[in-house]
Amino acid sequence: MNAHLDYVLHLADTTLVLAQRNSEWCGHGPILEQDIAITNISLDLLGQARNYYQHAASLINTANPNAQADEDSLAYLRDEREFKNPLLVELEKGDWAKTTLRQFLFSVFQDLQLKRLLHSTDTQIAAIAEKSLKETAYHIAWSSEWVIRLGDGTPESHSRMVTALNEVWEFTGGLFVPAPYELQLAGTIAADVSQLEKPWTETVSNVLEEATLSLPGKTFMQQSGKTGIHTEAMGYILAEMQSLKRSLPTATW
Amino acid sequence: MKSFTADEIFRILETVADPEIPVLSILDLGIVRAVNLNGEIPEIVVTPTYSGCPATDAINTDIRLKMMEYGLPKIKITTRLSPAWTTDWMSQAGKKKLEDYGIAPPKPANREITCPRCKSPHVTCISHFGSTACKSLYQCLDCKEPFDYFKCH
Numbered sequence: 001m002n003a004h005l006d007y008v009l010h011l012a013d014t015t016l017v018l019a020q021r022n023s024e025w026c027g028h029g030p031i032l033e034q035d036i037a038i039t040n041i042s043l044d045l046l047g048q049a050r051n052y053y054q055h056a057a058s059l060i061n062t063a064n065p066n067a068q069a070d071e072d073s074l075a076y077l078r079d080e081r082e083f084k085n086p087l088l089v090e091l092e093k094g095d096w097a098k099t100t101l102r103q104f105l106f107s108v109f110q111d112l113q114l115k116r117l118l119h120s121t122d123t124q125i126a127a128i129a130e131k132s133l134k135e136t137a138y139h140i141a142w143s144s145e146w147v148i149r150l151g152d153g154t155p156e157s158h159s160r161m162v163t164a165l166n167e168v169w170e171f172t173g174g175l176f177v178p179a180p181y182e183l184q185l186a187g188t189i190a191a192d193v194s195q196l197e198k199p200w201t202e203t204v205s206n207v208l209e210e211a212t213l214s215l216p217g218k219t220f221m222q223q224s225g226k227t228g229i230h231t232e233a234m235g236y237i238l239a240e241m242q243s244l245k246r247s248l249p250t251a252t253w
Numbered sequence: 254m255k256s257f258t259a260d261e262i263f264r265i266l267e268t269v270a271d272p273e274i275p276v277l278s279i280l281d282l283g284i285v286r287a288v289n290l291n292g293e294i295p296e297i298v299v300t301p302t303y304s305g306c307p308a309t310d311a312i313n314t315d316i317r318l319k320m321m322e323y324g325l326p327k328i329k330i331t332t333r334l335s336p337a338w339t340t341d342w343m344s345q346a347g348k349k350k351l352e353d354y355g356i357a358p359p360k361p362a363n364r365e366i367t368c369p370r371c372k373s374p375h376v377t378c379i380s381h382f383g384s385t386a387c388k389s390l391y392q393c394l395d396c397k398e399p400f401d402y403f404k405c406h
Contacts, residue, residue, distance in 0.1 A: 033379060033380035033382070033390060034380070036380065036382050036383065036384070036390075037380055037381065037382035040382040040383075040386055041382070042305075043303075043305035043306075043307070043386055044303065044304055044305045044386065045305070046305045047301075047303060047304025047305025047306065048304045048305070050304070050305075051304060051334065123335075124334075126335065127333075127334035127335035127337075128304075128334055130334065130335050130336070130337045131301075131304055131334050131335070131337045131338075132304060134337060134406055135303065135304060138381055138382070138404075141381065142381055142382070
């Protein structure tokens with residue numbers, strides 16, 4: 001299909017997959033307030049994903065009135081290779097350090113991306129960005145507090161943050177490498193993500209410094225998720241998320 | 254079918270409550286942005302509070318049910334995302350109702366949050382995320398009661 005639709009699906013898949021990952025903490029958070037916090041963040045991301053999927057469905061149905069696409073068919077009935085989320089959001093949730101660090105690294109990126117999408121020539125994307133930005137501010141505040149608290153905490157919490165940073169870092173580079181559909185639309189419908197790495201690194205290194213963690217040096221970066229090639233973790237998360245809809249297509253809940 | 258004026262439709266909408274905070278009507282909340290009578294069927298324009306607010310679908314259903322009750326079965330509900338909803342759109346009456354209900358109403362950044370029970374300004378934020386997407390969890394340091402604060406948004 002066309003780049004415009006691919007791009008909307010990329011935004012949708014990214015928020016949906018992270019929402020699903022974070023929701024794994026529901027009922028398992030370290031304390032009640034934090035369980036509520038991470039599931040609230042999940043809900044925000046899921047709401048954003050729904051807005052993007054509804055928009056994608058209307059693009060599909062406008063082009064082909066017989067398509068009958070809707071948000072559910074796009075979320076539940078597409079296969080792994082069709083999902084266009086960056087690898088960072090699909091990684092297993094790990095411990096609390098990994099979950100909060102990944103959220104922080106993603107939210108700082110998302111905030112920069114959404115600020116550019118306010119000027120998207122697709123007014124629906126711009127409207128969704130305007131709405132989402134208010135939510136992202138809370139996500140950054142919450143996740144950066146955790147990165148600092150754990151990084152600058154006990155020897156145990158510090159070492160967990162160091163481990164988390166080593167685990168997720170190689171998956172951050174892909175955020176800033178535009179997929180072909182992004183490249184085609186950069187500056188019009190899409191944000192030019194290649195320009196976001198510098199401001200992202202600046203914010204991230206400030207928080208890591210306060211957390212007594214060091215910014216990892218230049219290293220090999222994984223880049224494939226946005227083009228549909230995923231890590232081993234992706235099949236499992238899709239299986240869990242999609243199995244009910246696929247085995248009982250008419251079920252409602 | 255009986256025809257309604259925009260004022261009459263607004264008066265009906267005044268009776269639709271927020272499912273999460275039933276003391277507030279959807280007009281208090283400021284999410285009804287317009288009622289348009291130019292088309293074939295009346296259009297009600299709604300701006301959701303938070304992207305993932307589960308109340309959004311429930312509110313749309315409640316609007317339809319209430320309109321049906323008043324003899325207006327055919328309406329169109331349009332979701333408008335931009336401009337994004339802000340707590341500035343909440344009515345003064347709504348803010349008062351919130352406080353009486355035990356939820357501290359949204360305050361601009363330079364105004365202090367007070368305990369909805371004892372009115373003390375000595376409060377502390379326990380968590381930025383509360384029982385619903387629109388609220389944070391606070392505690393009063395004087396009467397010691399925890400309370401919800403409706404986030405300024």
